[in-house]
Amino acid sequence: MTIFTASTTAPVNIATLKYWGKRDKTLNLPTNSSISVTLAQNDLRTLTSAATSERFDEDQLWLNGKLESLESERTQHCLQDLRDLRAKLEAQNPSLPSMSKWKLHIVSENNFPTAAGLASSAAGFAALVVAISKLYQLPESASEISKIARKGSGSACRSLFGGYVAWEMGTAADGSDSKAVEVAPQDHWPEMKAAILVVSAAKKDTPSTSGMQHTVGTSDLFQERITNVVPKRFEEMKQAIWSRDFAQFAELTMRDSNSFHATCLDSYPPIFYMNDTSRQIVKLCHQINAFFDEVVVAYTFDAGPNAVLYYLQENETKVMAFIHQVFQQNSGWDSKFSKQDLEVFSEYFTTDVAPDMAFDLDLDLHKGVSRVILTQVGPGPQDTTECLIDTTTGIPK
């Protein structure tokens, strides 16, 4: 009996306009629209293979080599929606194998440590939904499929596209208009680079799912953010992306990160995601921009202490002169830069920066950071010939 398989990769996306707050917990409908940059998959991606066969006894998921439960309500939502769409196809064309009735085997692997605290659930749910929709040969558009990924993990819907992506919050109660759309493809503004500073957190964060509802329910400033601040910023940020205005894009990104963390602090009891290392990185970025009297770098922080810095290729030496100087003892540099590149950064710092520097670099800052991940804007989910499932046995290779 045949085993049908399909595989895909899906990227991580890092929001520049933050998703924080649900108006519907079951459907993952947000209280505001958000925007993100999709990151390159050679650095951060999930590879997922989906298989189905009449002879499978149960739905099974292997995540990074471990058998995981598929019981969560969110995952069940995704599987049900995909099976419903497949059932429609089968109804229209009875010659199709009735996969909608068969069990699924799903095998998923990340090419980065989930421990790093990077939003892996977004890439994970995006890959899961895309792999199965390919297995089912669903004709729906990426935006349509993004609504299903959204039910798995809100921000996962943005990983359905590459480049610059908006999640339009929508207004419909059933979520039919709450979907991801492309603001601009990767090649519209391919010079966008990202440096992730993985900050070692002493204690575990409040999970974002419960954290955001805590803010919705207790912050006096939250309503102002979602009613007035974010809607304006959403339009401004799309404009900044379309016009490739980095200074504007960067300021909006930094302001929105701060605004989001401000509403966390305004929650009762307050939620803290940034720590002293995060705050010193914020100060460093503003010092770098002040030094060059030009906005060359932006920071953003999700529901954790990790910093994601955005900068343009053309300003790499200016930005890395500082970032490499401070974080050179952290791992992650050699994978992206040659010895020569790194020497250029050091030399630029020594000869062009240091003489005019009006502030002290906090050279202990690297102690709060565990590694540096250097990446850039990237494409959406990709087809792959790699398959993680043995097509004869139906279990992981």
Add this chain to the structure above:
Amino acid sequence: MTIFTASTTAPVNIATLKYWGKRDKTLNLPTNSSISVTLAQNDLRTLTSAATSERFDEDQLWLNGKLESLESERTQHCLQDLRDLRAKLEAQNPSLPSMSKWKLHIVSENNFPTAAGLASSAAGFAALVVAISKLYQLPESASEISKIARKGSGSACRSLFGGYVAWEMGTAADGSDSKAVEVAPQDHWPEMKAAILVVSAAKKDTPSTSGMQHTVGTSDLFQERITNVVPKRFEEMKQAIWSRDFAQFAELTMRDSNSFHATCLDSYPPIFYMNDTSRQIVKLCHQINAFFDEVVVAYTFDAGPNAVLYYLQENETKVMAFIHQVFQQNSGWDSKFSKQDLEVFSEYFTTDVAPDMAFDLDLDLHKGVSRVILTQVGPGPQDTTECLIDTTTGIPK
């Protein structure tokens, strides 16, 4: 030729509803009303003596033994207002010595290290203004005099009263209705105690004067705070004080501290006053209240990392069981508690708390704290027979 002198003490006040933002920088007119608790002066006070004489050549100020300038616009405002009021008196009664035309010698001393980063300017300007108004025998009420202190340092106006004090922001452009008033005297709710945890700050803070205007000018959430959040809280907090409702008073105090620091974080570039130690103290307070399933302690943070904890005498053992357990290695305990008292706290912790404790105490927290100041609600400016000026020479003793 005679030297006339007058002396007074003035207290420190710690806001429970924060003053953050000026609508007029010259007159120190605030963007919102605020509320504070006046602290006992045996622990924290400024003692100021003012002298005047026809033979003094210039206005002079000795602060903690050092000759300081009186040139600042704010100080000049205070001196001018006081001289104008004195001149009125002299016009009404020509037999009075014409002090309004004479120079002033002012000697001021704090009984606490200004280094501690405790709002000493409030006590300082309150003492300065009160000492001179006594020297001039001005008939004006404390609220009237508070307007003059306000021009020196906004929060100084609240140090004109003891107990529970409100600074009514007022609406007049000339500041004539922006003054301190008594919400309730010390003896209305004398059980209010305070523990100040002096947190060692790595870097210097943004001065509050520039910091608050930076927030006014750049925070998107600030207007919501002053327009809707604070006015409601101002009325609720007065009610909580009048009805001695500690749980309500405490929650409003904690929420307002977080709201104020949230608008600092929402400023661009952001301002950070709390550090990781501050944040751990916030968490500890919420853990203590959760443990007793009762609000027994409140925290508040001014423009710096220091924590001020408020609690009621009746809950001292419950609160100190935790606070002493964590901070016992810091200095400041012996001055307020006997060996027996401290043993009671330790014993209560060991026998009643520890067995049921569902969370881990961060026992390294004391490393971020330099000292503990144990105090309580106290009276307003006090007469004193102590005089810091030699009445024959007119200079500091």
